[in-house]
Amino acid sequence: MSSNLPASPPEISRARVVVSALAIAGTLPYLVLKVLWLSGSRVGLLDPEFGRSTTMHVANAATFAMDAVAVLLAVAFASRLAERVPTAALLAPMWIGTGLLAPILVIVPLQLLVGVPETSGSGSEAIAGWVYALVYAGFLWQGVFLLLAFGLFARARWGSVARTPLPRAPWSLLTTVACALLLTSAALLTADALAHAPVAWPNLSGDVAAALVAVVGLVLLHRGAAARWVPAVAVWVGSGATSAWGLYQLVLATVPNDLVTSDSGALDVSTQAVRVAAGLVTLVAARRMGRQDQADDRARRSAARPTRKITSPTEARATPTRLVGR
Numbered sequence: 001m002s003s004n005l006p007a008s009p010p011e012i013s014r015a016r017v018v019v020s021a022l023a024i025a026g027t028l029p030y031l032v033l034k035v036l037w038l039s040g041s042r043v044g045l046l047d048p049e050f051g052r053s054t055t056m057h058v059a060n061a062a063t064f065a066m067d068a069v070a071v072l073l074a075v076a077f078a079s080r081l082a083e084r085v086p087t088a089a090l091l092a093p094m095w096i097g098t099g100l101l102a103p104i105l106v107i108v109p110l111q112l113l114v115g116v117p118e119t120s121g122s123g124s125e126a127i128a129g130w131v132y133a134l135v136y137a138g139f140l141w142q143g144v145f146l147l148l149a150f151g152l153f154a155r156a157r158w159g160s161v162a163r164t165p166l167p168r169a170p171w172s173l174l175t176t177v178a179c180a181l182l183l184t185s186a187a188l189l190t191a192d193a194l195a196h197a198p199v200a201w202p203n204l205s206g207d208v209a210a211a212l213v214a215v216v217g218l219v220l221l222h223r224g225a226a227a228r229w230v231p232a233v234a235v236w237v238g239s240g241a242t243s244a245w246g247l248y249q250l251v252l253a254t255v256p257n258d259l260v261t262s263d264s265g266a267l268d269v270s271t272q273a274v275r276v277a278a279g280l281v282t283l284v285a286a287r288r289m290g291r292q293d294q295a296d297d298r299a300r301r302s303a304a305r306p307t308r309k310i311t312s313p314t315e316a317r318a319t320p321t322r323l324v325g326r
Contacts, residue, residue, distance in 0.1 A: 020078035026141030099240025110202035214238025243279025
């Protein structure tokens with residue numbers, strides 16, 4: 001009788017709860033700083049006119065909301081909430097969050113090693129150095145613990161499927177377009193960086209690497225892999241980083257703000273627009289390849305299903321006969 005009862009969901013591990021709590025803790029300094037700025041405080045701002053425009057108030061409100069969403073995601077990963085909300089409601093913001101945070105884990109350590117060239121017109125001189133240290137330390141912390149919490153959640157929910165071998169998937173026109181956009185974005189990023197010397201090599205390396213990782217993920221989806229999670233992670237991180245940072249830079253290049261005081265040229269705008277498109281098309285192409293794989297898997301299981309044999313004369317008389325050639 002007990003076999004007819006629905007299977008209980010897997011227990012939430014203590015590690016997942018602890019990691020999610022640590023992710024939430026990492027958002028608090030940034031959230032407090034944004035609340036202070038939105039309430040009119042000038043803490044950490046060296047220029048008395050910096051951040052007073054309506055655009056900057058909207059930007060501060062938007063970035064506060066983004067970190068608040070990170071808190072909600074961490075709460076969901078540490079509780080049954082993640083099982084009650086639609087999967088898309090978790091994956092959509094997490095795709096953007098992964099795209100924003102994962103490159104920081106690579107780029108910021110590289111910046112600490114090789115340094116960042118001084119650039120004019122960035123608005124950085126208006127903000128105290130400790131603010132950058134506080135903000136990016138928080139982003140590094142979130143990059144470790146929020147992404148780890150998501151990884152633990154994903155392993156509990158899809159781990160059995162993610163570890164299975166991935167067969168070959170057909171290469172479509174959409175996949176070709178996605179790869180072309182990714183490679184074009186990498187080329188444009190390089191050309192744009194060289195046109196604005198001195199080159200910030202850590203930033204350029206991280207941006208180009210994200211596009212190339214997404215290309216590798218699409219190729220692995222096509223060729224097959226020993227485990228499904230390998231190309232899935234490559235596409236997820238590469239496409240998310242390409243689109244998320246492309247959108248951020250596109251907004252800075254097209255909307256007047258205090259962070260970028262110099263005019264952005266056509267190359268800047270077109271580069272970031274291509275990045276946004278590249279990441280989105282890559283995600284759609286990978287999703288279609290995954291659906292094709294699921295359809296092929298169902299077809300293989302259906303073909304392998306044994307046919308039921310007729311075991312008695314009574315059953316034979318009760319079985320309808322298909323007329324052939326009529």
